[in-house]
Amino acid sequence: MSHNLRSGLYETSPLYQNAVMDLExxxxxxxxxxxxxxxxxxxxxxxxxxxxxRMDDGSVKTFEGYRVQHSTTLGPGKGGIRFHPEVNLSEVxxxxxxxxxxxxxxxxxxxxxxxxxxxxxxxxxxxxxxxLTRRFTMEIISMIGPEQDIPAPDVGTDGQHMAWMMDxxxxxxxxxxxxxxxxxxxxxxxxAGRPESTGRGVVYVIEHAIExxxxxxxxxxxxxxxxxxxHGFGKVGTVAADxxxxxxxxxxxxxxxxxxxxxxxxxxxxxxxxxMSKNRTxxxxxxxxxxxxxxxxxxxxxxxxxxxxxxxxxxxNMKNVKAKIISEGAxxxxxxxxxxxxxxxxxxxxxxxxxxxGGVIVSYFEWVQGLQQFFWNEKxxxxxxxxIMARAFHRVAGNAEKFNCGMKTAALITSVERLSQAMLxxxxxx
Numbered sequence: 001m002s003h004n005l006r007s008g009l010y011e012t013s014p015l016y017q018n019a020v021m022d023l024e025x026x027x028x029x030x031x032x033x034x035x036x037x038x039x040x041x042x043x044x045x046x047x048x049x050x051x052x053x054r055m056d057d058g059s060v061k062t063f064e065g066y067r068v069q070h071s072t073t074l075g076p077g078k079g080g081i082r083f084h085p086e087v088n089l090s091e092v093x094x095x096x097x098x099x100x101x102x103x104x105x106x107x108x109x110x111x112x113x114x115x116x117x118x119x120x121x122x123x124x125x126x127x128x129x130x131x132l133t134r135r136f137t138m139e140i141i142s143m144i145g146p147e148q149d150i151p152a153p154d155v156g157t158d159g160q161h162m163a164w165m166m167d168x169x170x171x172x173x174x175x176x177x178x179x180x181x182x183x184x185x186x187x188x189x190x191x192a193g194r195p196e197s198t199g200r201g202v203v204y205v206i207e208h209a210i211e212x213x214x215x216x217x218x219x220x221x222x223x224x225x226x227x228x229x230x231h232g233f234g235k236v237g238t239v240a241a242d243x244x245x246x247x248x249x250x251x252x253x254x255x256x257x258x259x260x261x262x263x264x265x266x267x268x269x270x271x272x273x274x275x276m277s278k279n280r281t282x283x284x285x286x287x288x289x290x291x292x293x294x295x296x297x298x299x300x301x302x303x304x305x306x307x308x309x310x311x312x313x314x315x316x317n318m319k320n321v322k323a324k325i326i327s328e329g330a331x332x333x334x335x336x337x338x339x340x341x342x343x344x345x346x347x348x349x350x351x352x353x354x355x356x357x358g359g360v361i362v363s364y365f366e367w368v369q370g371l372q373q374f375f376w377n378e379k380x381x382x383x384x385x386x387x388i389m390a391r392a393f394h395r396v397a398g399n400a401e402k403f404n405c406g407m408k409t410a411a412l413i414t415s416v417e418r419l420s421q422a423m424l425x426x427x428x429x430x
Contacts, residue, residue: 013090014335015310019097021336026412029403036420040100043093045069049139051117053131063132064088067115067140069149070096073422076147077113078103078360078367080154080183081136081161083129087116091310098331099360101415102353106392108364113149115140121156133161137168144169146179146371152363153183155309158235159195163188179370182363191366192378193385194359199239200382201358201389202305202329203247205350208393209325213348219324224248227266227301229323231255231293232308233282236329236356238273240305245269249303253296256281257308260296261288297321306333313338321347328352343406351408353415354389354396361388 020041027037051063066089069077079099092114100112117136121129143149153162162181166188169180178189186192193200206223213219226249230237233254241251250266261267261282268287275285283290297304297313298320306312307329313321318338326342327350328334334342339349362385369375376384392414400410 013088013094015332016090016094016097018311018332018336019094022408022412023097023416025336026409026416029405029409030413030416032416032420036416036423039423040071040097040416040419043068043070043096044072045143046089046093047140047143048089049136051132051135051139053128053135055128056125063136064118065116065136065139066092067143067149068092068096068113069143070112070114071100071419072111072149073419073426074104074111075109076111076145077149078108078110078152078363079113079115079149080152081157081165082114082116082154083119083121083132083156083161084116085118085120087118092116095331098353100419101412102357102360104415104418105353105396105411106357106361106388107418108360110150110360110364113151114154115151116154119156129161130164133157133164134168137165138172141169141172144180146177146367150179150363150367151181152359153235159183159185159190179367182366182370184366189366189370191362191369191381192376193381194362194366195235196239197362197381197385198236198329198356198359199241199307200243201361201385202236202240202307202327202355203243204358204386204389205355205393206244206303206325206327207247208390208397209327209348209350212397213325218346218348221302226250226303227252228303228305229253229260229296229299229301230329231260231296231304231306231312231333232330233272233276234308236359237305237307238276240307240327240329241269242273244303244305252301253291253299254282255291255293255296255308256283258283260291260293261285262291262296262299263288294320299323303327305329309333311335313342315341318342324348326350327355329356331356339406339408343408349407350393351396351411354392354407354411357392358385358389361385 046068049065095114103110162184184190253262304323310332313334
């Protein structure tokens with residue numbers, strides 16, 4: 001624990017190092033004040049907690065937990081809670097920074113935050129997960145709230161965890177507080193369309209990218225003529241694959257932690273989803289060829305969606321990538337070095353803070369609906385989501401042209417333009 005506190009924030013996570021490098025590149029390109037740049041490199045507040053939990057066998061096990069607020073210049077903190085064995089302070093800090101950039105980019109009145117517990121949730125029973133979630137909520141209760149910091153699901157968590165968080169917070173406050181978290185089940189104040197929102201957003205921006213490339217005479221194909229591979233067939237990847245297939249795109253490969261499956265004629269996603277639901281893995285799927293995750297990344301497809309974890313496309317495998325468009329469903333799936341190489345080769349990369357912003361946009365809708373106790377139907381949610389994603393995409397594309405840079409740098413410039421102006425207007429206390 002002390003090691004994480006002492007050195008984890010700056011040294012241990014490649015994701016944090018990449019986030020700072022990308023920010024510096026954007027700052028240099030736009031001529032950003034060093035005062036603003038220095039402030040954005042550091043999180044505003046970080047809390048590290050130990051979480052003792054009585055396990056089913058009667059023993060007490062203690063877990064490490066974190067909540068980091070990177071910036072609250074634009075509004076309350078917003079960001080997920082992940083349960084994963086590799087969670088550490090450095091990673092959570094990097095993800096909080098990405099959330100700040102994401103919320104600013106798409107014009108939300110929210111800042112960036114993130115949280116997590118260092119645990120493998122698959123090794124815990126439901127009762128143990130509930131105890132862990134509730135105790136963690138109490139440990140960070142001074143940092144969260146509908147006007148302070150609003151958690152949401154992330155890797156290893158879902159609507160049930162958010163329901164437990166909401167109930168614990170509400171019990172402490174003495175009344176129901178649905179706005180304390182988003183990503184809740186609809187029965188207790190969740191929003192229609194929230195579970196699918198990130199995956200949908202990933203595909204909305206692919207459609208805009210294809211239109212733009214056609215306008216710029218850099219490509220001439222339609223989505224219904226494309227092939228695609230999805231790395232990470234989880235909450236984001238499953239929806240992205242289905243949305244691509246619904247638009248006529250041929251999804252030839254998907255993968256999970258254990259490996260992938262491939263069919264050059266296109267996968268029957270309905271059948272793949274049914275197999276996944278039953279077996280909780282793609283391993284052993286009988287109607288397609290088994291491939292590794294590395295092979296999937298190197299497939300000759302038009303569109304690649306890395307939707308699993310950070311750092312999957314690196315110096316080691318970047319030259320294997322053959323896709324023309326990459327839409328980052330996960331946070332930080334491409335390292336800075338790999339991104340610069342791929343862009344130099346003409347690969348069109350739609351960066352994470354734009355591509356996967358659908359989740360936080362609909363989380364914002366859920367938060368607003370919870371505060372007002374006035375709810376929208378799924379059609380209204382999807383229309384509002386599509387409108388915000390389109391506006392953000394074209395703003396980023398405009399900056400890419402203006403500054404003659406890639407979409408990743410342009411997205412950060414777009415975020416920082418709004419953030420730096422807000423920081424200037426608010427001033428420095430005292």
